[in-house]
Amino acid sequence: MVIVAHPDDAEFTVAGTVAAWAKAGCRVTYVVCTDGNAGSHEPGMTRQKLAEIRRAEQRAACDILGVSEVVFLGYDDGQLQPTLELRRDLVRLIRRYKPEVVITGDPTRVFWDDKYINHPDHRAAAQAAVDAVAPASELPLLWPEVGAPHRVRQVYIHGNDQPNLGVEVTETIEQKIAALKQHASQMGAWDPTEMIKAWSAETGREKGLAYAESYRVITLGPSDEADSQ
Numbered sequence: 376m377v378i379v380a381h382p383d384d385a386e387f388t389v390a391g392t393v394a395a396w397a398k399a400g401c402r403v404t405y406v407v408c409t410d411g412n413a414g415s416h417e418p419g420m421t422r423q424k425l426a427e428i429r430r431a432e433q434r435a436a437c438d439i440l441g442v443s444e445v446v447f448l449g450y451d452d453g454q455l456q457p458t459l460e461l462r463r464d465l466v467r468l469i470r471r472y473k474p475e476v477v478i479t480g481d482p483t484r485v486f487w488d489d490k491y492i493n494h495p496d497h498r499a500a501a502q503a504a505v506d507a508v509a510p511a512s513e514l515p516l517l518w519p520e521v522g523a524p525h526r527v528r529q530v531y532i533h534g535n536d537q538p539n540l541g542v543e544v545t546e547t548i549e550q551k552i553a554a555l556k557q558h559a560s561q562m563g564a565w566d567p568t569e570m571i572k573a574w575s576a577e578t579g580r581e582k583g584l585a586y587a588e589s590y591r592v593i594t595l596g597p598s599d600e601a602d603s604q
């Protein structure tokens with residue numbers, strides 16, 4: 376299960392991994408918290424129209440990657456907060472889809488390389504995601520009305536500055552780029568190919584791979600261990 380704030384977030388970051396896992400037979404579900412309905416400078420655009428466009432773009436991207444399902448939670452773009460309501464929505468989906476792995480961003484990451492401030496929606500979605508995974512999803516007495524407890528085995532955090540895993544995406548990088556290009560409302564005339572290849576090559580170099588995506592992987596212990604703590 377991939378949990379992100381906006382349509383296109385996963386394509387910019389983790390889609391090479393998603394395509395590789397889907398190709399290997401994994402069932403991948405996307406959870407997109409907002410409709411990205413503030414992401415336009417086009418005159419005459421409305422939030423409703425933009426939401427429809429961006430949902431369709433996200434579905435087209437998912438078709439290219441082999442993603443089985445996309446769930447849109449419909450929160451407003453630019454105003455996402457890691458509320459209990461959002462956490463509970465994510466717990467409901469984790470309990471329904473029972474993922475082994477949740478992929479999300481790094482809720483603590485604010486700056487990159489002195490030239491990028493992370494979108495607060497990205498941090499909010501990531502915070503709600505990790506809080507939904509542990510311990511909320513596995514607690515039988517918390518929100519029993521949204522499903523039976525489920526324990527996620529691993530969380531893959533992208534955008535962390537101390538990654539402990541590089542996933543090779545050499546065979547899926549073209550799929551990633553093709554999926555990203557489906558977000559035409561965000562790309563304009565810009566071709567993201569060069570930037571995605573440069574990022575992935577840089578990440579790969581550190582790991583001895585042609586193209587890679589990197590993660591801080593958190594492996595959660597068996598539940599009896601957690602219960603005794």
Ligand SMILES: [Zn+2]
Pocket residue numbers: 380381383384494497
């Ligand atoms: Zn975003």
